[in-house]
Structures are given as structure tokens and as C-alpha cells.
Amino acid sequence: MVLQAQPVSSAPQVTWEALPAHLTLPDDPVENIQQPPLAAALTDALGAAGKIQPEMLIGSNFGLVATVNQRIVVKAPDWFDVPQVQPLAAGSIRRSYTPQLQGAMVAIVMEFLLDEEGGELYFYEQILRVPTYVTYDPYAARLEVRCL
Numbered sequence: 684m685v686l687q688a689q690p691v692s693s694a695p696q697v698t699w700e701a702l703p704a705h706l707t708l709p710d711d712p713v714e715n716i717q718q719p720p721l722a723a724a725l726t727d728a729l730g731a732a733g734k735i736q737p738e739m740l741i742g743s744n745f746g747l748v749a750t751v752n753q754r755i756v757v758k759a760p761d762w763f764d765v766p767q768v769q770p771l772a773a774g775s776i777r778r779s780y781t782p783q784l785q786g787a788m789v790a791i792v793m794e795f796l797l798d799e800e801g802g803e804l805y806f807y808e809q810i811l812r813v814p815t816y817v818t819y820d821p822y823a824a825r826l827e828v829r830c831l
Contacts, residue, residue: 719743
């Protein structure tokens with residue numbers, strides 16, 4: 684007799700908790716040579732068009748945080764935009780961003796070279812549920828836009 688078990692596919696448990704103050708974030712993001720000027724050009728274009736508001740958070744290689752199955756996960760996209768964040772207390776420094784805890788969900792993430800091994804696509808689409816995820820390969824001049 685052969686018994687067949689149905690695969691168990693449970694959704695990850697995602698919570699929004701503050702990054703512990705003692706947690707050291709890596710200081711050395713892996714970049715390609717085009718990443719800094721591409722991120723700066725995106726931000727400059729939005730600024731020139733008058734699309735950047737004081738309540739927004741636009742960043743590059745900055746930690747986005749979620750707790751997945753009771754484990755803190757931090758990913759630092761090449762460029763991202765959050766439409767509205769809570770202001771920081773005077774003298775405070777924002778060292779990471781936790782959606783829902785510190786403001787709105789991330790609206791767009793852009794990677795200039797996709798790290799297939801690092802689980803970035805899964806994290807941005809399935810955990811953070813980013814509505815627009817863009818990858819750009821500057822070496823192949825290929826742009827891909829994924830929308831939820």
C-alpha cells in the first residue's frame with residue numbers, strides 16, 4: 684500500500700517589528716559600477732519633476748525590514764520609494780525601514796542586477812507585497828517591470 688501525502692504549503696508568518704538597536708547592519712552592499720549613478724539619476728529625475736514630497740522615503744542600499752517566521756530579514760534594494768513615512772524624533776537617524784510600523788508599504792523597488800540566489804524577488808513580491816518591482820540589467824540594456 685502506498686500512501687500519498689499532500690504537500691503542505693503554508694504562507695509565511697510576517698510581522699512588522701522594530702529592528703533591534705543592537706543589530707549591526709552590513710555596511711558594504713554589493714554594487715555594480717552603474718548602481719550609484721543610476722539610483723541618483725532616478726531620484727534626481729523625480730526631484731526635477733516635482734514628485735518628491737517631504738513625507739516620502741526614497742533610498743538606495745537601505746535596509747527594508749520584515750520579521751518572517753520569527754526571523755528578522757533585511758534586504759537593501761538598489762533603489763526604492765515609500766510614499767509616506769512617519770517623521771523621526773528630532774536628532775534621530777533612520778537606520779532601516781519597517782513597513783506598517785514606520786509608515787506606508789513600499790510602493791516600488793528597483794534592482795539594477797537581480798540576485799537570483801538571495802531571494803530578493805520572493806521577499807519583495809511575497810513578503811513586502813511591493814506593487815511594482817523593477818529589474819534593470821545595464822549590461823544587456825533590459826528593463827523588466829512586474830506588477831502585483
